[in-house]
Amino acid sequence: MQQSPVPPETPIYRRIADGLREAILSGELRDGDRLPGENALMAQYGIARATARQALSVLINEGLAVPKRGSGVYVRRFRPIRRHGSRRLSREHWGQGQAIWESDTRGRPYTVDEVQLDRETAEEDVARVLGGPEVWVRRRRYSVDGRPVQLSVSYFPAGLVEGTAIVQEDTGPGGVYARLGDLGHAPAHFTEEVRARMPHPHETVQLDLPAGTPVIAIMRTAYTSAGVPVEVNEMVLDSASYVLQYDFDA
Amino acid sequence: MQQSPVPPETPIYRRIADGLREAILSGELRDGDRLPGENALMAQYGIARATARQALSVLINEGLAVPKRGSGVYVRRFRPIRRHGSRRLSREHWGQGQAIWESDTRGRPYTVDEVQLDRETAEEDVARVLGGPEVWVRRRRYSVDGRPVQLSVSYFPAGLVEGTAIVQEDTGPGGVYARLGDLGHAPAHFTEEVRARMPHPHETVQLDLPAGTPVIAIMRTAYTSAGVPVEVNEMVLDSASYVLQYDFDA
Missing domain, CATH: 3.40.1410.10 (Chorismate lyase-like)
Structure with a gap:
């Protein structure tokens, strides 16, 4: 996949998702690793919970991460x-x-x-x-x-x-x-x-x-x-x- | 489906399953009826529990019966x-x-x-x-x-x-x-x-x-x-x- 420079008007949730995706695809985050939670993302970026959730759901929708009930969101590198x-x-x-x-x-x-x-x-x-x-x-x-x-x-x-x-x-x-x-x-x-x-x-x-x-x-x-x-x-x-x-x- | 005579070398669990299937398909046993349990089959045919279980699982695999936990195996006539x-x-x-x-x-x-x-x-x-x-x-x-x-x-x-x-x-x-x-x-x-x-x-x-x-x-x-x-x-x-x-x- 081609990496294009992120334009500045990209919404914050997308930029967060892009960063996490890069960490997953580069191997920095590995299969089974826990992604930063909603609270961690809210504190780190000064965003609302809904925005943090949106960022994580981008990766879930892409099949790169799976939520585990009551525990967090985890990297899943196996693409269907x-x-x-x-x-x-x-x-x-x-x-x-x-x-x-x-x-x-x-x-x-x-x-x-x-x-x-x-x-x-x-x-x-x-x-x-x-x-x-x-x-x-x-x-x-x-x-x-x-x-x-x-x-x-x-x-x-x-x-x-x-x-x-x-x-x-x-x-x-x-x-x-x-x-x-x-x-x-x-x-x-x-x-x-x-x-x-x-x-x-x-x-x-x-x-x-x-x-x-x-x-x-x-x-x-x-x-x-x-x-x-x-x-x-x-x-x-x-x-x-x-x-x-x-x-x-x- | 054509009914062919059952050859004598057919294993006992299959013959039991064939009999139960016929009872279901003919309407003698109806949707929701309880099938004979493992103990009943063991007593009736003088077989081991594993054999009785095998007979019932033929019907379960064919979708003609469903096990209910701790209760028995029941006829399920719902055709897919x-x-x-x-x-x-x-x-x-x-x-x-x-x-x-x-x-x-x-x-x-x-x-x-x-x-x-x-x-x-x-x-x-x-x-x-x-x-x-x-x-x-x-x-x-x-x-x-x-x-x-x-x-x-x-x-x-x-x-x-x-x-x-x-x-x-x-x-x-x-x-x-x-x-x-x-x-x-x-x-x-x-x-x-x-x-x-x-x-x-x-x-x-x-x-x-x-x-x-x-x-x-x-x-x-x-x-x-x-x-x-x-x-x-x-x-x-x-x-x-x-x-x-x-x-x-x-």
Whole structure:
């Protein structure tokens, strides 16, 4: 982000917010540090409580700080991931060999770990969608900025993907969707079902969730242009790390 | 759903769950009825407590039953509302004078209550989107099958809607979007931002949420074909009552 000189007519609450933001972005204030409270800001700048509150709420609105009930406002350096439902899955994207996650994280470092590949008999809900219970399953966990944010389990019809890179740990440039394209089954349409709920115990552990943090559960089905379902992907997201965005026309 | 004969190797907890599910779906057990407890299942089938618990948790995970702390597991026949992000907001829909909620509920009875209309100065996040702080605000609560499921707050630029049916309780056929169309500002594009979190205390009261139920928070912005934002709608949904569906192309 470009830093421009602050014009003198900028309101005081903004100038205070700018100073605190700079301290956060420069690393002077770090994740979990307590920001100066309303009383401290009032004394330091000779301002009203409402102005001090306004300064702090700028940082809260920007996701750089979180209020904790009865305790103060704390630095939160983890910016929510903006997960753009359609843009991230556009054909231009994976067609050019990019990973879908590059769209989500915009340059922030991410890792994929606990990758697990299995051939299985699917549960009824997945088997019904994919037209049969024999599936290959890709399980993995994604972390961003060193923090686990998502568990993801993808199911593919076993007959379709057997012996391909889709059942390898490294699926190659463009990932599984590019490989489905190589097979003549490129995804053309997606349906995402979004739910929110409290996490199951193993999800709390795997996502290292603080108590009282719900998860977002997404079930996506990918269809070819002929309407053939080629993947079911069940994702569980740390709700504190995500904003989902969907754009559509009237 | 097709009923297939249960193969004999099906684990006992699944067979118990299948039996209870059938009793619920057939109407033998009804909304609010208490399911047999762990002790009853243990005695009836000669199984361990863990197995009885597993059977009940199948139904809880399927949304057909809810545990109440220290009291037991109860039938919950409330079918989640399938909220179809794009279809419900299609122009054909409100252009023909239909209420958007008719798409969500598909004939189930719904009510709108606690409707409140105010002219206000908007908070910064809304003012930034709408290009100014002067807004008309429509607040209301939706209930389906007699159960409150959603709080909704819509903001409109005051200069645009002043003196129109949009600031009346009854907005007429097709609702606010049809009225925006009458003004030459029909919504053409929508963006929805979806988050999940625990409810604020007033939301717990207004939505009558059981303890430990998260909410889904949606912020939708409606744009005209010229890209002018004409509404910001902040919605809070009981997560146990909703599945959001979004369809899009690769």
